[in-house]
Amino acid sequence: MRTSVKLLTIFFILISNIAFSQIGKEKKGDKYYDSFSYKESINKYEAITDKTDTIKRKLAESYYNIGKYEKSELYYAELANSETRIAEDLYNYASVLAVNEKYELSTEWMKKFSDLDKNDSRAKKYLENPKFYTDLLQDKGQFLVKNLDINSNQEDFGAIFYKDKVIFASSRELFRFTRRRWNWNKLPFLDLYIADRDSTYELKNPLGFRASVNKKYHEGPASFNEDGDFMAYTKNNYKEKSKDDAVKLEIYTSEFKNGKWEDGTSVHFNNKEYSVGHAALSPNGEVMYFASDMPGGKGGVDLYIAYRNENKTWGKPINLGDTINTEGNEMFPYYNDAGFLFFASNGHPGLGGLDVFTVNIIDYKVVSEPINLGTPLNTNYDDFALVMDTTQTAGYFSSNRPGGKGDDDIYRFNLLKPFEFKKIILVNVFDNKGNILANTEIKLYDDDKNVIETVKTNDNGKYKFTIEKDMVYLLKGKKDGYSKDQKKADATTNDKSYTVDLILKKTDFSIVCIATDAETKDTIPGVNVVLINKNMDLIESVRTDENGVYSKDLQDIELGDTLNYYANFEKDGYLPKKIDYRICELN
Known part of the structure; x- marks a missing residue:
């Protein structure tokens, strides 16, 4: 008896230690996950033997964020096929299938997602044309695309025109006494760089932008007015963390005065509880498009517009609405006076990841449906941050597609055919x-x-x-x-x-024909009926059903209308019968 008690006690302690070990790994995994250290979070989560749906979702997202899409697909597939699945599991599975170029299967799962959440605009857009990807995969000869020589083996993106030069964001390292790494990709933090632009749109001689802008954490991307004396740029808010201990993005503006850029000024709609970034200034600098996950949006990250007041403050942000914004992410806007707003989205039908879209803008209002720019500019990877020069024939965009030199690369493009907004x-x-x-x-x-x-x-x-x-x-x-x-x-x-x-209008009138045997009074199925509407010269040939009945709803009929029908009834073994049916005023 005593032995049994000892064995039972030892077994209980062993189970408890395993449970505590699992909990400890999950907590450590969560800590890494919340700080964007996805490789470390994967190591902790994968060591857990009995994975909950929450852990599987975090593993799927972690693998996705470090570019291991096949592994991400495996976990999303497991979630999507489970009895405890939620609607977003199906959407995420459909999305990663598209990234892995399994478009037909992706469409099938998008339909299943739509069945679970009929109000989600993303599924509706996909299902309006389930074979959309066949068109997007065709190279229509609209773009020539080339990877830039200036790209490093790290992260380069967000090129923007600045006078006769180009400014871009990069994690390439300047000489610094202290080296810092971002948890997500283990690369240095972003800084802004300025480079010369030659006649072929290649970039050369990159130099760090002004020290008054580049600090020790992320700075970039940036946007400038046409005169080059006013800028808006994205940076990390490391001074104040959100309630969930996250570092959000914010927009700062700066003016060029007395030969230098002034210290940046925070826009009033920055907030430690949500991100505001990816500013895109109009050429006159009086209008700013930007991206944010602030409350009240469509979902995910939305695009907004704000107007600059006479006192140089910014007005209240206005959401760009359902034509552009989805429950997914819309970001990296760019606007020019030719009437184009470019942006990246993973919510509109695309080839996978972020795709670049454009809409027609008149008086800063969206007046067209988004156009996916298609192959070769878009791929099944992330394609984003497109800008175009004043000639409307060339520009830059960014992508993490295979074949590049680093994590994100800058590409130049030539536009061979103009955009056509239907x-x-x-x-x-x-x-x-x-x-x-x-x-x-x-x-x-x-x-x-x-x-x-x-x-x-x-x-x-x-x-x-x-x-x-x-x-x-x-x-x-x-x-x-x-x-x-x-x-x-x-x-x-x-x-x-x-x-x-x-x-x-709901029709409340109908004609009902019932065929019966004159002697037995039994109904007669299969009687041929020719019904002629004399008012409209319409002829309809039908048969009575198994109950000897034919019923016809009357379209476009209202009280006071005149009915004028002629009916002919025929069936083998019976004498044919003709009926004139006329009502002068229906009431």
């Missing part, structure tokens, strides 16, 4: 009480009344047509049990998008 007709379908009507048939006609496209509205009663020609289009909506509606969309104006609301 016009959009957005159709909303409601009933007469304002309820949305999903699965409604919509036909789009050209000005010669030819049908261009026939579609069905989505779950939100919407459909978005992309049109290529300037003309007056006709849209017709039809749904069983409802009256029809049609409206025109005049696409000959300078507008880039048009909204058409179709109102289909």
Whole structure:
């Protein structure tokens, strides 16, 4: 008996030690994970034998953040196929499948994600055209892309035009007495560099930017006004950490006065609890686009705009809205006066990771749908931070695609064909009480009344047509049990998008034909019925069902209308019968 007690006690202590060991590894893993030390967090999490879903998610994200996408896919697959999965597990699995160029499988899982979260805009955008990637993978001869000679074996990105030079962010090391490393990639912290630009857009002679800007932690990327005397740049907020002990990004501005850059000034919407960064100034310096995960956004990181006041302070940030922002991340904006806003996103349909998109801007307002710039500028890796010169024919962007010299590299590009923003007709379908009507048939006609496209509205009663020609289009909506509606969309104006609301009234009238045997009074199935609408010269041939019944909802019929039908009934073994059915005023 005593022996049994001893053995039981020893066994209990052994289990307790294992449990404490697992907890200790998880806590250490969490510490590394929260400080962006993903390689160390992976080592701790992988040593845990009984991994929870939370640990698997952190492992999947950690592997993704260090570029081990196949390992990330394995953990996301395990989560997505588990009974305890959440909707975001499916989205993340679909995303990493795209990074690994498994596009068809990615689309399948995006559909499953949509089934779990029907309101998420990312899935809706993907499923509007499930084969979108086939078009994006085609090189349409629009870009020539080349890796720059100036790239180091570390991190170089975010090139921006500055007078006749270029400024970029880099982790290449200056001579310093103290060497610091960022936990995420073990590379030195970012500084801003300035380089000469030759006629081929190669960069040469890189030098560290002003000491008043470059400090001991991250600085960059930056943006400048056209005159080169006002800048906005991103830096770490190491003075104040958030409640969860995280270091956030913030935007500082500086003016060039008396031959030097002044000390930076924090913009008023910086906050220790969220990040604000990736500023993009308009050429006159009076408008700033930027990225932030501040509360109240669509989700993830959103793009915002702020206007500069006469006293040189900045107004309240305005979210750029659902056309650009998704539940994913939109970042690295760049604007020029030619009417382009470029940005990177992993929420819009793309080839994997961050892709570069552009929208048309008029008076600082978005007036087009985003265009994915496609191959070869975009890949299944992160492609971002595109800028274009004033000739609209060349520029730079950044990417971590294979074949580069370091972690992120700067690439130059030549634009061989101009961007073409197609016009959009957005159709909303409601009933007469304002309820949305999903699965409604919509036909789009050209000005010669030819049908261009026939579609069905989505779950939100919407459909978005992309049109290529300037003309007056006709849209017709039809749904069983409802009256029809049609409206025109005049696409000959300078507008880039048009909204058409179709109102289909619930049909409360129908014709019911019941065929019976004159002697037995039994209903007769399979009777051929030819129904002619004399008012509209429409002929319809049908058969009664197994109960001897044929029912037809009356479209476009309202109180006070006149009905004028002719019906012919025929069946082998019976004499044919003809009926005139006329009601002068329906009530």
